[in-house]
Amino acid sequence: MTMPHYPGGVWLVDFEFHPANGREGNLPVPVCMVARELTSSRTVRLWQDELARLPAAPFPTDESALFVAYYAPAEMGCFIALGWPMPANVLDLFIAFRRHTNGKRIPAGNGLLGALAYSGLDALAADEKDAMRDLVLRGGPWDAVEQRAILDYCESDVLALAKLLPAMQGDIDWPRSALQGRYAVVVAQIEANGVPIDTEALVALKNGWQGIQHRLITAVDAGFGVYEGTTFKLERFERYLASHRIAWPRLPSGGLDLQDDTFKDMARMHPQLSPLRELRGALSQMRLSDLAVGDDGRNRCMLSMFRSKTGRNQPSNTRFIFGPSVWLRGLIQPSEGHGLAYVDWSQQEFGIAAALSGDTAMMAAYASGDPYLAFAKQAGAVPQDATKHSHKAVRDQFKACVLAVQYGMGAESLAYRINQPTARARELLDLHRRTYRRFWAWSDGVLHQALLGGRLWTTFGWQLFVDDTPNGRSLCNFPMQANGSEMLRLACIRLIGDGVRVCAPVHDAILIEAPLADLDAVVAHTQAVMRAASAAVLDGFMLESDAKIVRAPERYMDERGERMWNTVMDQLGLDTRIVGAGGTA
Numbered sequence: 001m002t003m004p005h006y007p008g009g010v011w012l013v014d015f016e017f018h019p020a021n022g023r024e025g026n027l028p029v030p031v032c033m034v035a036r037e038l039t040s041s042r043t044v045r046l047w048q049d050e051l052a053r054l055p056a057a058p059f060p061t062d063e064s065a066l067f068v069a070y071y072a073p074a075e076m077g078c079f080i081a082l083g084w085p086m087p088a089n090v091l092d093l094f095i096a097f098r099r100h101t102n103g104k105r106i107p108a109g110n111g112l113l114g115a116l117a118y119s120g121l122d123a124l125a126a127d128e129k130d131a132m133r134d135l136v137l138r139g140g141p142w143d144a145v146e147q148r149a150i151l152d153y154c155e156s157d158v159l160a161l162a163k164l165l166p167a168m169q170g171d172i173d174w175p176r177s178a179l180q181g182r183y184a185v186v187v188a189q190i191e192a193n194g195v196p197i198d199t200e201a202l203v204a205l206k207n208g209w210q211g212i213q214h215r216l217i218t219a220v221d222a223g224f225g226v227y228e229g230t231t232f233k234l235e236r237f238e239r240y241l242a243s244h245r246i247a248w249p250r251l252p253s254g255g256l257d258l259q260d261d262t263f264k265d266m267a268r269m270h271p272q273l274s275p276l277r278e279l280r281g282a283l284s285q286m287r288l289s290d291l292a293v294g295d296d297g298r299n300r301c302m303l304s305m306f307r308s309k310t311g312r313n314q315p316s317n318t319r320f321i322f323g324p325s326v327w328l329r330g331l332i333q334p335s336e337g338h339g340l341a342y343v344d345w346s347q348q349e350f351g352i353a354a355a356l357s358g359d360t361a362m363m364a365a366y367a368s369g370d371p372y373l374a375f376a377k378q379a380g381a382v383p384q385d386a387t388k389h390s391h392k393a394v395r396d397q398f399k400a401c402v403l404a405v406q407y408g409m410g411a412e413s414l415a416y417r418i419n420q421p422t423a424r425a426r427e428l429l430d431l432h433r434r435t436y437r438r439f440w441a442w443s444d445g446v447l448h449q450a451l452l453g454g455r456l457w458t459t460f461g462w463q464l465f466v467d468d469t470p471n472g473r474s475l476c477n478f479p480m481q482a483n484g485s486e487m488l489r490l491a492c493i494r495l496i497g498d499g500v501r502v503c504a505p506v507h508d509a510i511l512i513e514a515p516l517a518d519l520d521a522v523v524a525h526t527q528a529v530m531r532a533a534s535a536a537v538l539d540g541f542m543l544e545s546d547a548k549i550v551r552a553p554e555r556y557m558d559e560r561g562e563r564m565w566n567t568v569m570d571q572l573g574l575d576t577r578i579v580g581a582g583g584t585a
Contacts (some may be wrong), residue, residue, distance in 0.1 A: 008064030010038040015078040016136045024301070024319070025294035027192060030078040031136055032147075034155040036162060037058050038068075043158075045151050051082055057225040061087040061297055068161060069114045070094050072181065073305065076188030091172070091179030094162055098306045099180075100171045101466035110307075116160055119167040123160055156411050176461040181308075183489045186496045187305050187313075190572045194298030195321050195503045195511065196340070198333040198555060201459070204572055205331075206288045212571040213283065219567050220279045220571070223272075232280060234258075240580040243359075246270055249416050267560070269400070269417050278564040281325045290318035297335075303505070309474075310481035311462040312488075312503055325566065327561030332550075339519040339551040343526050344509030345487075345534065346544045347371055349406050349480040355541035356479055357442035361435060363541065372524065379431040401428040408473025443476050458482045459537045460490075483537050484508055490533040495526060516551055517568035523547050 003010075013035045020026035030051050035044045035058070044058050057079070061067060067087035071074045071094040078317045079086055079111035082352040097115045116123040132153040135146060142150065214230065221227040226236040234256065241248050241256075248266065249257045263277040292301040299321045307314035317323035321332060345351070350371050354362035365374035373391070376382045382391045397418050404414040404425075414425035433440050450456050450466045456478050459461040462485070464478055488505055495502050495510070500522055504511040510530070514522040527545050534543035550556045555576070557565060569576045 002174075003172070004066075004174060005134065006064060006066045008060035008062065009040070010066045010068060010165075011059045011133050012036045012038060012068045012074055012158050012165070013059075014069065014154050014157040014161070014422055015075050015152055017074075017078055017081075018137045018139055019294075021295060022137075022139055023295060025292035025299060026296075027196070027294070027300070028074075028077045028081050030081055031140075032151050032154050033078070034151065034158045036158045038157075038162060038165065043155070045155065047147060047151070050347060054082070054084070056084050057087070061085060063088045065089065066091055067181075068093065068165060070115070070157070070161060070164075072184035073188040073191060073303070076185050077191060080188060080192050086185050090184055091165075091177055092181055092184045093161065093168060095180045095184065095306050096168055096172045098175060099173065099461075099463060100168070101465070102309055102311075102463060103467055105467065112157060112160055112164075115168075119164060121160070121163050121167060155353065173461050179460065179489075179493075182493050183305065186489075186492050186502075187303050190492065190495050190502050190504065191300055191303055193501055193503050193513070194294065194296075194300040195332055196334055196338075196513070197297050197299050197321065197331050198576075199293065199297045199572060201333075201569075201576055202288070202291070202293065204574055205568070208572045209288065212568070215571050216568060217279065217283075219571065220275050220564070226275050230283070244270075245419070246273075247416050247419050248289070249413065265417065269419075271560070274560045275567070278325050278327050278561060282327075282564075285316050289572055290316075291321065291324070292316075292319040306462075308485075309464055310478060311458070311485040312481065313485075320504075323503065325561065325564070326558040327564035329561060330555055330557045330565040330569075332556035333554075334513060334550060334552040336552050338513055339516050339549060339552070340503070340556055341512050341514075341519065341523045342506070342509055342548040342556065343512065343523065343530065343545050344506075345484070345530060346546055348466060348484050348508040348543060349477075350402060351534070351541070351543040352480045352483050352538065353406075353439060353443075355538035356483065357436075357439040359436050359438040359442070362439050366543075369544075370395075372402055375432070375435060379435050381431070387410070397424075397428060401432055402424075405432055406477065408476060412456055446479055447472055447476055450478075456482075459539075460486045462486065486545075487530075487533040489536045490536055491526075491530045493542050494529045494533065498525065498529070500526060519549065520553065523549060530565050 011035065013031045016031040018031065020029050031048050033046050033051055036042070046058065059065065066089045068091045072090050074091040076086065093115065100111060101118065106114055106118060108117040113123050116153060132150065136150060188250065219229050224240055226233055226240055238256065249262055253255050257272045260281060263280065263346055267273040267277045293299050301315055301319035315323065321329060331339065344512060347366065351366045354366050365371040365378060368374040370388060373386065373388055373395045376391065376394055377384055377386060381398065382394050388395050400414060400418045404417065410430055411422050411425040414429065415422045418425065419541045446456065451470060455463055456475065462482055466475065488508065491510060492502055492505055501513045503513050503529040510526065512522060512526055527547065530545045531542045535541065
C-alpha cells in the first residue's frame with residue numbers, strides 16, 4: 001500500500017532532551033530539534049533557546065502534513081513541554097516496525113538502529129550513539145562545539161528516518177497507522193499527567209526500609225513460621241502447606257515450584273498466602289530508588305507502548321508504580337480536592353472470547369454479570385436460583401476452570417488450583433468444552449490458523465507472526481489479550497480527547513483523576529467510553545466495567561496488598577493504615 005499524499009509535506013522529526021533537574025519522573029527539557037521534509041529535503045535545526053521562543057512547531061502540523069518519528073511519544077513529550085499544538089497526523093515508525101516484525105527474530109532489537117539493520121541500512125554506531133546520549137543527559141551548559149555535535153547527532157537520526165521510511169513504506173498499514181499515531185500522542189499526554197504519589201510516605205519508606213526488614217519478617221512470618229532469620233526455609237514452608245492442606249505445584253524434580261508467578265497464582269487461590277508472597281518479593285526485588293517520581297510528586301515513566309507481542313504497554317516494573325509488589329500501590333494518593341478512579345473491564349478476556357467466537361451461551365454467561373456462576377448453572381452443576389453465597393464453593397471451582405482455560409492450563413494444574421483430585425479438574429474442563437462448544441471450535445481454529453497460516457491478527461490489524469517454536473497456549477490466548485489492548489487504546493484516545501485526565505493505562509484498566517465535584521460524572525463517562533470501545537472491537541458486543549473510587553485524603557490500594565502495607569506502616573510508625581482497600585484510617 002502506498003503512502004497517502006500530504007500537500008503540507010512529510011516531516012521527519014527528532015528531539016534531544018533530558019529530564020528536568022536531571023531527575024527521572026520530571027517532564028522533559030527539550031535541548032534541540034531537527035526536522036526534515038522528505039521530498040524537498042528542507043531541514044530545520046533549532047537549539048533550545050530558539051525552540052522556547054516558538055508558539056508552535058516551525059512546520060505544518062495540520063491535516064495537510066504528516067509528522068514522522070521513531071517512538072513518537074518522546075517527541076510529543078517535547079511538544080507538551082514547549083506548549084505546542086499536537087500534530088494532526090502522526091506516523092510512528094517504531095509501531096510500524098513492531099507490527100511488521102512482531103513474533104519474528106530481530107537480530108539488533110526494536111530500536112531505530114535495529115530497524116535500520118533489519119532493513120539493511122547503515123546507521124550511527126551504537127557506542128557513538130550512547131556517548132552522545134550521555135552528553136545530552138548530562139545537562140547544560142554546553143559549549144559551541146558540543147551544541148553542534150548534539151545537533152549533528154539529532155540530525156543523524158532524522159537522516160536515518162529519511163532512509164527507513166521509503167524502505168518500510170510498502171509494509172505499513174496506512175489506514176490503521178493513523179489510529180496508532182493518535183495513540184502515540186495520547187501516550188505522551190498520559191506520561192505527562194503521571195500518577196500522584198504520597199512522597200512523604202515514600203521518603204519514610206526509603207529511609208526506614210533497611211532498619212525494619214528484620215521486624216517486618218517477624219511480623220509477617222508470625223502466621224507462617226517459614227523464616228529462619230532472613231532466610232526462607234523450604235522444609236518449614238512444606239510443613240506449613242501440609243498442615244493447611246494446600247496442594248502446591250511442583251517442579252519435574254519433585255521440589256516445590258517457588259517462582260513468583262506460582263506464588264501469585266497460589267495467593268489468588270489462597271489469599272492468606274498474599275502477605276508471604278509480598279514479603280518475599282519485597283526482600284528480594286524491591287528497589288525503591290528506581291521508582292520514577294518527579295519533583296511534583298507524580299510517577300512518570302515511559303509506558304513502552306506496543307512492546308509486548310499482544311500490543312500491550314510494557315513499562316518498567318521498577319519505575320512504574322503498578323510494576324512492583326501490589327502493597328506499594330498504597331503510595332498512590334490523590335491531591336487535595338481530587339479523586340482517582342481505577343476503572344477496569346469486568347472479566348475482559350471471557351467477554352472477548354465470547355464475542356469473537358460467537359458463542360451465544362458464553363455471551364449470555366457474560367451478560368449475566370457473573371459468568372462463573374452462570375457457567376455452573378449452564379452446566380447443570382447448581383440450580384438456577386443459586387447465588388454466589390449459596391453455592392460459593394462450586395462457583396469458586398467453576399471460576400478456577402474458566403481462568404484455567406484462559407491461561408491454557410491442563411487438568412493437573414487446575415487440580416492444584418482448586419485443591420481437588422485430577423479427575424474433578426478433568427470433569428470441569430470437559431463441562432467447559434460441552435457447555436461452550438462454539439468457543440472451543442473457534443479456539444481450535446485460531447490455533448490451526450496460526451500454525452498453518454503463520455500469522456494472527458486483531459480486529460484493528462495488530463499482528464503476530466508465528467515462529468518455528470510455537471507456544472499453543474500463547475497463540476490461543478493472543479486474540480483475547482491483543483484485542484483487549486486494542487480497546488484500551490481506543491478508550492484512552494477518546495478519553496484524552498474528551499478532556500479526561502488519564503493517569504495510567506494498566507493492562508485491562510484505566511486510572512483517571514478528577515476534581516471531587518466532577519469525579520462521579522467523569523467515572524460514568526469513562527465507563528461509557530470503555531463500553532463503546534469494546535463494542536467497536538467486538539462488533540457491537542459491549543463489555544462492562546467496575547470502578548474503584550478513591551477520594552482525597554484516602555489512598556489507593558489493591559486489596560491483595562492491604563495487610564502488607566499496614567504491617568510495613570506499623571513498623572515505620574506511620575499513621576497511614578488502610579481500612580478496606582481504598583480507605584485510610
